[in-house]
Amino acid sequence: MRLRAIILKEFLHIFRDSRTLFLVLLMPVFMIFLYGWAVNLDAKNIQIAVADLDQSPASRYFIDKFAQSKYFQVTQYVTQPDEFEDLFRRYEVRAGITVPADFGKSIGNEFATSVQLIVDGYDGNTAQTVLNYARAIVAQYNTELLPQGFEAPIEVIPRFLYNPSLESGNFIVPGLAAVILMMISALLTSVSIVREKETGTLEQILVTPVHVIETIVGKVIPYVFLAFMDGMLTIGIGVLVFDVQFEGAAWVLLTNTLVYLYSALALGLLISTLASTQQAAMATALMLTLLPSIMLSGFMFPIAGMPLILQVITRLIPATYFLEIIRGVLLKGTGYAELYHNTLILFGIGTLFLLLAIRKFKVRLG
Amino acid sequence: MNAVIEDSNIVVETHDLTRKFGKFVAVDKLNIAVKRGEIFGFLGANGAGKTTAIRMLCGLLEPTSGTGTVAGFDIVKQAERIKSRIGYMSQKFSLYNDLKVEENLEFYGGVYGLDSRALKQHIHETLERMNLQHVRTKMTAELPLGWKQKLALGAALMHNPDIIFLDEATGGVDPVARRDFWDMIHDLAAHGKTIFVTTHYMDEAEYCHKISIMHQSRVLIQGKVGDLKVQTGMKTVEELFKHVVTQGDSA
Incomplete structure (x- = not known):
């Protein structure tokens, strides 16, 4: 009865505060479309320049191999390789290919020859991709040159496991779900509790016979509900619009999401005991949830490539564990057997936050 | 029940309570004794220690030393049992502005554990007593301050407590609304409720049965208002207060 009164009241606050509702319902949609469309991690139609010093049928055929692939688009033809630099400076192309003047002659005489590839290295990842694609095209061209009757050399056909087409959606949607769930739940709980501190209503509740645990659980339940809806919204849009795979079992994801939410809400609670104004709570919550969840969870950057100190910090971030879970369930069809230790760690982190929060809560009163 | 009370009429009592x-x-x-049906006033400037004292009695703050009982329960060991017997209202009129008048009452009734039938009846009675029936579905934010104050008192009384703590509960309210408010307080006392108020409005102190003047964390003088005036030869509580505080400062 007492718990029900607190939950009902909290829902009334949420439904009467259009800004919060707006944030809760539109932010995930906004973020997923922004990330899904704008942050395109698949390298396609990379613009390149060509300096064909040979101008022979053989060199034109070779360049055609690049132009016809879906990875490259030849947008500039220059007469001298030193013009590439200017194009790089103006971000007009990512790479330049120089075909030497004796290219056609060498090929005709079956001599070895070489072409030069210059890649703009400001974006290391894309540069690497460009290099790999270019190598693949050259290797294919080489096999064509082999005399009739020879066995074609071993052809490398890469096959990427778990994300066969290497689509960005599969990469981004699980990460976004982790970020949104963490942010919404930690932010909203901490702000709503600090608001009651500011207005004095928290004190008023504390002089009633309601137990601290009842107060906390009652305030948190509506946000569990909201965050859960947001998580489903994110994954739903991911599957329907961005063709994200869903290989695993829904209930494995649901139960793990609840454990993750537990850790996020406990963090929100802890923040609410530290902050004395709503603005402070909001700033702290953003700093402790949004940034680490995006930068340090392995969402955007692989953890293995980080310095040791950062790697240690990633292990304290709930999103790190949830990301492994959600990527596993969505892309690999992983089940409890492989994931249980992550679930347990999340539960442990949540409990640690919760105990700290309750202790802080009591200290403040004592 | 299991606490020993010497005078069964005493409902709030402290011995050397220190924070x-x-x-x-x-x-x-702090040493005080308040009897059932009394209006006990804590007077003093801001920072004199009134609010700290009241917070200890309500179980919001643990004392550093000393003891106290409220409604026969120990304020340290039995704080939880005290909570269902007291009503508390502070200067902040702790209401939810984004809730309707009746929703505020439903919430506070709910956290005191009233079942839905009792809740309905108490809301009806409270609105009637406070003369707020016509605004029951209005947003609390839209109410004038004096009405918010009545609503906050109503919310603090939803569970029919024996003792009511009012911490600067008239702050910022206009004189007419304050008169109304004190009429209600007298009515409550007449019905056997014990009222514990803190204020720095000296005219309000005249409405109290007993007062205690606090200055720089200590009680300088306490007793029945009439007795204290005779004892010091002062005509009003205001004069009495100035007299006592000046003496306290020079001592």
Whole structure:
């Protein structure tokens, strides 16, 4: 009865505060479309320049191999390789290919020859991709040159496991779900509790016979509900619009999401005991949830490539564990057997936050 | 029930109740005894220690030393049992502005554990008593301050407590609304409720049965208002207060 009164009241606050509702319902949609469309991690139609010093049928055929692939688009033809630099400076192309003047002659005489590839290295990842694609095209061209009757050399056909087409959606949607769930739940709980501190209503509740645990659980339940809806919204849009795979079992994801939410809400609670104004709570919550969840969870950057100190910090971030879970369930069809230790760690982190929060809560009163 | 009370009429009692914040002594050896049906006034400037004292009695703050009982329960060991017997209202009129008048009452009734039938009846009675029936579905934010104050008192009374703590409960309210408010307080006392108020409005102190003047964390003088006036030869509580505080400062 007492718990029900607190939950009902909290829902009334949420439904009467259009800004919060707006944030809760539109932010995930906004973020997923922004990330899904704008942050395109698949390298396609990379613009390149060509300096064909040979101008022979053989060199034109070779360049055609690049132009016809879906990875490259030849947008500039220059007469001298030193013009590439200017194009790089103006971000007009990512790479330049120089075909030497004796290219056609060498090929005709079956001599070895070489072409030069210059890649703009400001974006290391894309540069690497460009290099790999270019190598693949050259290797294919080489096999064509082999005399009739020879066995074609071993052809490398890469096959990427778990994300066969290497689509960005599969990469981004699980990460976004982790970020949104963490942010919404930690932010909203901490702000709503600090608001009651500011207005004095928290004190008023504390002089009633309601137990601290009842107060906390009652305030948190509506946000569990909201965050859960947001998580489903994110994954739903991911599957329907961005063709994200869903290989695993829904209930494995649901139960793990609840454990993750537990850790996020406990963090929100802890923040609410530290902050004395709503603005402070909001700033702290953003700093402790949004940034680490995006930068340090392995969402955007692989953890293995980080310095040791950062790697240690990633292990304290709930999103790190949830990301492994959600990527596993969505892309690999992983089940409890492989994931249980992550679930347990999340539960442990949540409990640690919760105990700290309750202790802080009591200290403040004592 | 299991606490020993010498005079069964005494509902709030403290012995050398002290609270320190670090080195600062906020309340220094407070000794008071308040009887059932009394209006007890705590007078003093801001920072004199009134609010700290009231917070200890309500179980919001643990004392550093000393003892106290409220409604026969120990304020340290039985704070949870005290909570269902007391009503508390502070200067902030702790209401939810984004809730309707009746929703505020439903919430506070709910957290005191009233079932839905009792809740309905108490809301009806409270709105009637406070003369707020016509605004029951209005947003609390839209109410004038004096009405919010009545609503906050109504919310604090939803569970029919024996003792009511009012901490600067008339702050910022206009004189007419304050008169109304004090009429209600007298009515409650007449029905056997014990009222514990803190105020720095000296005219309000005239409405109290007993007062205690706090200054710099200590009680300088306490007793029945009439007795104290005779004892010091002062005509009003205001004069009495100035007299006592000046003496306290020079001592």
